[in-house]
Amino acid sequence: MRYLPLTTEEEKRILQSCEEASFETLTRDIPENLRIKKLLNLPEPLHEAEMLEHIQELGEKNTAPKMCSLLGQGAYDHTWPAVIDYLVTRGEFLTAYTPYQPEVSQGTLQAIFEFQSMVSELFGMEVSNASLYDGSTALVEAILMSARLQGKSSGQVLVSEGVYDRTQEILKTYLTSLGFELVTWQASHEGLAEEKTPLITNPVAVVMQSPNKWGLVEDWKLLKKTADTLNTKSIAHVSHTHSLALFESPGTAGIDIASGEGQSLGIPIGFGGPYLGLFTCLKKDIRQMPGRLVGKTVDARNREAYCVTLSTREQHIRREKATSNICSNQSLMALRACIYMALYGPVGIKKVADSSRRAATAAREIITKQLKNAKGLKVLNGTLLNEFSILYSAENERKVEKLQAAALSQNVILGLKNTAPVNSGFKGALSLAFTERFKKKNAESLEKIFGELIV
Amino acid sequence: MTTASAANSGWPQASTLLKEQSKKGHEGFSLADSEFPEAEKIPTTLTRKHIPGLPELSELDVVRHFTRLSQLNYSIDSGMYPLGSCTMKYNPRINEVTGSHPLFARLHPLSPDSTVQGAMELMWNLESLLKEISGFERVSLIPAAGAQGEYTGLKLIRAYLKDKGIKNNKILIPDSAHGTNPATAAMCGFEVVSLKSNAEGLLDKEVVLKHCQEGDVAGIMLTNPNTLGLFEREIQTICEIVHDHGALVYCDGANMNAMLGLTRPGDAGVDVMHFNQHKTFTTPHGGGGPGCGAVGVCAKLIPYLPTPLLKKKDSSFAWEENSEKSIGPIKDFHGHFMMMLRSYTYIRELGAPGIQKIGRHAILLANYVRCRLGKSYEVAYPRPCMHEVVLSDKLQQKNKIKTLDIAKRLLDFGFHPPTVYFPLIVPGALMIEPTETETLATVEKFCAVMEQIAKEASEENAFDKYFKNSPKSLPFAKIDETKAARDLKLTWNN
Numbered sequence: 001m002r003y004l005p006l007t008t009e010e011e012k013r014i015l016q017s018c019e020e021a022s023f024e025t026l027t028r029d030i031p032e033n034l035r036i037k038k039l040l041n042l043p044e045p046l047h048e049a050e051m052l053e054h055i056q057e058l059g060e061k062n063t064a065p066k067m068c069s070l071l072g073q074g075a076y077d078h079t080w081p082a083v084i085d086y087l088v089t090r091g092e093f094l095t096a097y098t099p100y101q102p103e104v105s106q107g108t109l110q111a112i113f114e115f116q117s118m119v120s121e122l123f124g125m126e127v128s129n130a131s132l133y134d135g136s137t138a139l140v141e142a143i144l145m146s147a148r149l150q151g152k153s154s155g156q157v158l159v160s161e162g163v164y165d166r167t168q169e170i171l172k173t174y175l176t177s178l179g180f181e182l183v184t185w186q187a188s189h190e191g192l193a194e195e196k197t198p199l200i201t202n203p204v205a206v207v208m209q210s211p212n213k214w215g216l217v218e219d220w221k222l223l224k225k226t227a228d229t230l231n232t233k234s235i236a237h238v239s240h241t242h243s244l245a246l247f248e249s250p251g252t253a254g255i256d257i258a259s260g261e262g263q264s265l266g267i268p269i270g271f272g273g274p275y276l277g278l279f280t281c282l283k284k285d286i287r288q289m290p291g292r293l294v295g296k297t298v299d300a301r302n303r304e305a306y307c308v309t310l311s312t313r314e315q316h317i318r319r320e321k322a323t324s325n326i327c328s329n330q331s332l333m334a335l336r337a338c339i340y341m342a343l344y345g346p347v348g349i350k351k352v353a354d355s356s357r358r359a360a361t362a363a364r365e366i367i368t369k370q371l372k373n374a375k376g377l378k379v380l381n382g383t384l385l386n387e388f389s390i391l392y393s394a395e396n397e398r399k400v401e402k403l404q405a406a407a408l409s410q411n412v413i414l415g416l417k418n419t420a421p422v423n424s425g426f427k428g429a430l431s432l433a434f435t436e437r438f439k440k441k442n443a444e445s446l447e448k449i450f451g452e453l454i455v
Numbered sequence: 456m457t458t459a460s461a462a463n464s465g466w467p468q469a470s471t472l473l474k475e476q477s478k479k480g481h482e483g484f485s486l487a488d489s490e491f492p493e494a495e496k497i498p499t500t501l502t503r504k505h506i507p508g509l510p511e512l513s514e515l516d517v518v519r520h521f522t523r524l525s526q527l528n529y530s531i532d533s534g535m536y537p538l539g540s541c542t543m544k545y546n547p548r549i550n551e552v553t554g555s556h557p558l559f560a561r562l563h564p565l566s567p568d569s570t571v572q573g574a575m576e577l578m579w580n581l582e583s584l585l586k587e588i589s590g591f592e593r594v595s596l597i598p599a600a601g602a603q604g605e606y607t608g609l610k611l612i613r614a615y616l617k618d619k620g621i622k623n624n625k626i627l628i629p630d631s632a633h634g635t636n637p638a639t640a641a642m643c644g645f646e647v648v649s650l651k652s653n654a655e656g657l658l659d660k661e662v663v664l665k666h667c668q669e670g671d672v673a674g675i676m677l678t679n680p681n682t683l684g685l686f687e688r689e690i691q692t693i694c695e696i697v698h699d700h701g702a703l704v705y706c707d708g709a710n711m712n713a714m715l716g717l718t719r720p721g722d723a724g725v726d727v728m729h730f731n732q733h734k735t736f737t738t739p740h741g742g743g744g745p746g747c748g749a750v751g752v753c754a755k756l757i758p759y760l761p762t763p764l765l766k767k768k769d770s771s772f773a774w775e776e777n778s779e780k781s782i783g784p785i786k787d788f789h790g791h792f793m794m795m796l797r798s799y800t801y802i803r804e805l806g807a808p809g810i811q812k813i814g815r816h817a818i819l820l821a822n823y824v825r826c827r828l829g830k831s832y833e834v835a836y837p838r839p840c841m842h843e844v845v846l847s848d849k850l851q852q853k854n855k856i857k858t859l860d861i862a863k864r865l866l867d868f869g870f871h872p873p874t875v876y877f878p879l880i881v882p883g884a885l886m887i888e889p890t891e892t893e894t895l896a897t898v899e900k901f902c903a904v905m906e907q908i909a910k911e912a913s914e915e916n917a918f919d920k921y922f923k924n925s926p927k928s929l930p931f932a933k934i935d936e937t938k939a940a941r942d943l944k945l946t947w948n949n
Contacts, residue, residue: 041807103934173783248501443491
């Protein structure tokens, strides 16, 4: 077998060298009644060609690849250049271990250092770590860090209503059992965080997401002001990294911690992962930061070099007192993002953001026109990046579902059912996302779908 | 004017920072102009005023930069990694073909179930394989990595006990455990109680019993084989003791490779365990991640599994989002699917005949190392080991040569060092795991180098003669890690 080179002859030699009569005596620590005595019930082994056929067959059971998908909510089907796939599958990157031995890991280390630098540039923040699992868990870590910075082990976290529903559920999983309470910072009927500061006692952090779950761009300055009023930390959550090419960065607004999802930076949506959790903060707070960090130093010949640093925050040294239990980073995904940012630069990233915004804007105009006379259906206005939402009343829920089903039969995945702003009086929202892949011909079929069904 | 410099001379060449190579007007992308008219103007209050300081480079600039960087890395593809507890086995290339397959790569995670049946079937199949291999009743593939698998597992224990009205808050963790175990327990709000290993390096059932009798125990987190590479002989009794006191057993599956095909944790009485698919099932380490966690559970923990839960009805698949007793979602979407494609490929290719040789071969090679190097190094616990063996620098310390010196000297001979100074209970530990994908010839070569280093270490003036400036033959000399922490430079700008 190609991955199992040890021969029977060699097995015998090893047993002899260890003065053991058999493999069973060598492994005598395994209790007899726990030993597997028969062949496991697994499907027959597949040779390479059979394996590829099998995967192809399974793949062909997916009908989505033939469709025009308008799904977003934190995963966006942007294009990426072939050269990323080529570079990240070089065995030297792909099969390298965590760079704990810096002398033989300078490639990974320098790439992470450049990644940290470019993420900091985009976020306008002083420092970035080497990445966390995904956007939502990065936000969890941001809140835990905020609590540590203020020496709090309980209290209230003010979370804007525009944070994805899924992310809010994930925050609940991690935070409520630790004694933190999540309080909703309501949105206006227009789908943006309310100007008025909600009153909370013992605040741990204020969290705002932009673009928010309805696709609207929020103002980080309001987040900063609200956190200041409550005398606590501000956490900006950037749901789509390309937004930072067009819209003000968290750093400029003076935000304390900014987390985000970096999937749009050259990472396939891949049915949900792996993605890229981004995490940035101020340099003065670095000792409470979670996750791996790479720093610049020199080697014994005084040449510039890099290594993992401030490990004393991490679990392998600090154990139960560590800043997080995380033991990996999304290194290969961070490398993808690093290469993407190097190829696209400020001009390319802005162009992708702008093309996606143009597509979404055009689609919003088309649909707004179509829905002009429709009762109980309203398109949310406001500044968007690449996603927008249509609010629907309870009576219209069936209609929206029918619309989605009709679209599906025409090979269009018509977005995702979402919650509406509580203050809007609507029952729900249909959120539609667009990227530079969306073309005029797609816009025409969208117009047709809405035209046929909304009368 | 650019002046020539020999600073970066020699092969492979280092590469200056992207920022320093940047030239205004260069670009490395190919993007069509939008077919749509310009969008409405962004309000001034929201618009970005400063262009982010990203580099501008041609595609070839970028290719050369990252190619050069890659050449500064050690990797499985370039040589053996004897890293104990890390299972640095070969990552088959076919995995990269299936793991980037175009019929899966562009599937949105929130697609209607009917449009992604192939992907869901694959997840169902992978779960079935893992269940059979481990003896668990269900497997959640969602956790992003081992540490998140641990988190999920402890949350499940918490939820189960809460449901039964039990408020116990202590988690017992052996002193030989990975750092993630206590860190995870703390993240779940548990109190950590450290258990001292016995003279054989194993968990002592009497110690476990004593702690359980003291009360307030929610569970135990053990690793099997443990981090000394030893199989916990008393595992069944320990599981019984823990269960008798109303607590549950978590197994850290980091060392699952040793058990493959030989024994199943589910049969031993373990209630919940995470798999490290980047170790056991060959998804790439990628320089530190992404991982792929998966958590196997016994029947009584199924109701608490994280959402979404995959369901099969007749021959079609659906996600169940709402489950009354579930701990809720633990991460975005439903796990590192593209990594699942890879581990699925690996298991299906090997089938039972292949899988059942993995543990056997890994154990044989580790024991070869133990028996051979036991003559020149101290073996921390001199008894047959499983997939890894822990040596120490005790003999070499007599001549003032430490584990770190041995590690750096290994680099001079072209081998990556073993895991060093772990587990913490062995002073100067050198933890070696050859893995089953290495040939005996390669393992013999590694042992010969280790013997050579032991011989050097025994000579007079050994440090100055051999170890002082190691590594010597690499593009980089010893790197000053203290300076990195003292003068923090974490980006181009600070």
